[in-house]
Amino acid sequence: MIAGAGAREPLVEVRDLEVRLGDRRIAAVPALTLRPAECVAIVGESGSGKTTTLLALLALLGKDFRVSGSVRVCGIDMVAANPAEVATVRGARVALVMQSPQSSLNPTMRLGTLMRRALALHGVTGDEARARMADALTSVGLPEAIGRRYPHQVSGGQAQRFGIAMAVALGAEVIAADEPTSALDVTVQAGVMRLLQRLRDERGMGLLLVSHDLALVSTVADEVLVMRDGDVVESGPSRAVLDSPEHDYTRELLAAVPTLGATR
Amino acid sequence: MSLTTVPLRPARTARLGRLVRADRLAAVGAVLLLLIVVSALAAPWLAPFPADGTTATHATESLLPPGGTHLMGTDQVGRDVFSRLLYGGRTSLFIAVVVLALAAVVGVTLGVVAGYTGGVVRDAIMRVTDVFLAFPALLLSLALAVVLQPSVRTAIIAIAATWWPWYTRLTASIAASIRSRGYIDAARCLGVPPFRVMLRHVLPNSLTPVLVQLSLDAGGVILTAATLSYLGLGAQEPTSEWGLMVEQGQALFTTNWWVVTFPGLAILVTAFCFNVLGEGLRGALDPRRGLS
Numbered sequence: 001m002i003a004g005a006g007a008r009e010p011l012v013e014v015r016d017l018e019v020r021l022g023d024r025r026i027a028a029v030p031a032l033t034l035r036p037a038e039c040v041a042i043v044g045e046s047g048s049g050k051t052t053t054l055l056a057l058l059a060l061l062g063k064d065f066r067v068s069g070s071v072r073v074c075g076i077d078m079v080a081a082n083p084a085e086v087a088t089v090r091g092a093r094v095a096l097v098m099q100s101p102q103s104s105l106n107p108t109m110r111l112g113t114l115m116r117r118a119l120a121l122h123g124v125t126g127d128e129a130r131a132r133m134a135d136a137l138t139s140v141g142l143p144e145a146i147g148r149r150y151p152h153q154v155s156g157g158q159a160q161r162f163g164i165a166m167a168v169a170l171g172a173e174v175i176a177a178d179e180p181t182s183a184l185d186v187t188v189q190a191g192v193m194r195l196l197q198r199l200r201d202e203r204g205m206g207l208l209l210v211s212h213d214l215a216l217v218s219t220v221a222d223e224v225l226v227m228r229d230g231d232v233v234e235s236g237p238s239r240a241v242l243d244s245p246e247h248d249y250t251r252e253l254l255a256a257v258p259t260l261g262a263t264r
Numbered sequence: 265m266s267l268t269t270v271p272l273r274p275a276r277t278a279r280l281g282r283l284v285r286a287d288r289l290a291a292v293g294a295v296l297l298l299l300i301v302v303s304a305l306a307a308p309w310l311a312p313f314p315a316d317g318t319t320a321t322h323a324t325e326s327l328l329p330p331g332g333t334h335l336m337g338t339d340q341v342g343r344d345v346f347s348r349l350l351y352g353g354r355t356s357l358f359i360a361v362v363v364l365a366l367a368a369v370v371g372v373t374l375g376v377v378a379g380y381t382g383g384v385v386r387d388a389i390m391r392v393t394d395v396f397l398a399f400p401a402l403l404l405s406l407a408l409a410v411v412l413q414p415s416v417r418t419a420i421i422a423i424a425a426t427w428w429p430w431y432t433r434l435t436a437s438i439a440a441s442i443r444s445r446g447y448i449d450a451a452r453c454l455g456v457p458p459f460r461v462m463l464r465h466v467l468p469n470s471l472t473p474v475l476v477q478l479s480l481d482a483g484g485v486i487l488t489a490a491t492l493s494y495l496g497l498g499a500q501e502p503t504s505e506w507g508l509m510v511e512q513g514q515a516l517f518t519t520n521w522w523v524v525t526f527p528g529l530a531i532l533v534t535a536f537c538f539n540v541l542g543e544g545l546r547g548a549l550d551p552r553r554g555l556s
Contacts, residue, residue, distance in 0.1 A: 058453060100282060103446040104446035105450070106465050107447075108468040201469075
């Protein structure tokens with residue numbers, strides 16, 4: 001691989017990642033590269049190791065997990081780095097957007113307070129913080145007044161947009177999203193996917209999507225990794241994977257999506 | 265309560281209203297408690313004979329039955345029972361508030377740390393807690409009260425020492441379940457340091473059951489404080505305290521019933537009010553009841 005100049009430097013680069021729990025191997029990813037303004041999707045059913053991979057990238061796995069290999073995120077080796085170095089990456093440069101948006105918001109904190117504190121934690125306060133909050137909320141299509149609400153007073157779609165707004169406000173270079181739309185209904189799903197796409201195109205953010213829905217993510221993703229039982233069974237440009245899947249499992253995942261008028 | 269009285273989108277102000285309608289007993293308890301607390305706080309102004317609440321004695325007016333001047337009669341040394349009851353409320357409620365504050369601060373802090381941190385830290389904290397819980401609370405309080413000089417302060421220390429482990433146990437289990445919530449992962453992922461995760465995210469979300477428990481426990485603390493004073497290990501003369509008043513009046517019950525009956529009733533009513541309020545809060549804050 002040829003290292004591109006400046007902005008084309010990979011945001012995430014994984015080589016021979018392996019995660020073990022006890023003597024069981026629960027995820028192995030030989031290679032994964034994410035560059036700015038790109039989208040890589042990890043697809044698989046429950047238990048395929050896709051979420052584990054994502055958590056390993058952010059060094060969020062518990063002490064019981066043993067991680068080996070090389071995981072470089074924004075230039076930091078997340079496997080070998082000390083907590084202080086890891087902290088410079090998480091949140092500020094890589095933002096995690098979770099599966100169930102509402103449960104990832106502290107129910108006792110107003111959304112505005114949450115965002116203000118997150119910014120303060122990363123050294124952004126006062127007018128600068130207010131400007132960033134306004135910009136971030138506008139960019140995800142939320143009214144600024146939403147800052148006065150508590151998490152239970154907003155809808156699932158709004159909560160997910162807010163999670164993405166947090167990433168924008170913190171100036172994240174990568175959005176790592178774990179099933180960002182599976183807790184939302186279909187029309188809201190499409191809106192959130194469009195929003196992620198726009199952030200990639202307009203702000204050059206890297207997207208790392210984890211999902212069970214191959215059809216949904218392949219419309220956005222440039223690259224797709226299909227995982228099963230902890231192994232990557234197929235990977236490549238999403239067009240190629242979608243149009244001519246090589247592995248039976250990939251075909252099964254595609255067939256699992258109901259299509260109007262189609263018979264299996 | 266019938267379904268029709270529940271508004272679909274309740275405003276914040278409607279919440280209290282629903283609480284009251286949902287549990288009339290708890291509402292009555294809350295109102296009575298408010299009265300008791302206010303009258304205790306305002307004792308120097310409400311008491312017909314403020315000096316009787318502290319040091320004054322009137323040998324010539326001893327053991328007068330309830331009447332116009334002395335609403336609840338007078339005791340052996342001629343002090344107005346009603347005045348002493350108001351001042352005694354100050355002592356009893358003060359003990360309850362301080363004990364619960366100490367127990368909750370110590371217990372909840374240790375509980376949050378134990379539950380959130382887990383591992384060795386959790387084991388260490390929980391084993392110490394178990395040791396304290398292994399002693400019967402009243403016995404431990406009595407032992408401590410005997411070792412230290414009997415006083416209100418001793419009573420507070422003795423009761424608090426036996427009360428905090430319950431809060432540690434309660435909070436540790438809640439904190440452990442909160443640890444796996446998404447917003448904790450989210451906070452950690454944002455780089456929030458562990459101490460702040462506990463303070464801003466684990467603690468506020470653990471407090472509801474603690475509030476319920478505090479309210480339920482207040483009655484128990486008042487009873488225990490009264491017991492210690494009754495046994496001569498708590499408040500000392502001339503301080504007024506309900507348990508002490510009962511102790512001093514019990515021998516006169518058959519001849520001068522008012523000396524012991526009114527402080528006894530005060531203990532009973534206050535403890536009862538705290539209990540129904542606690543039960544009411546428990547019900548109202550339980551999401552399965554659909555009221556919160």
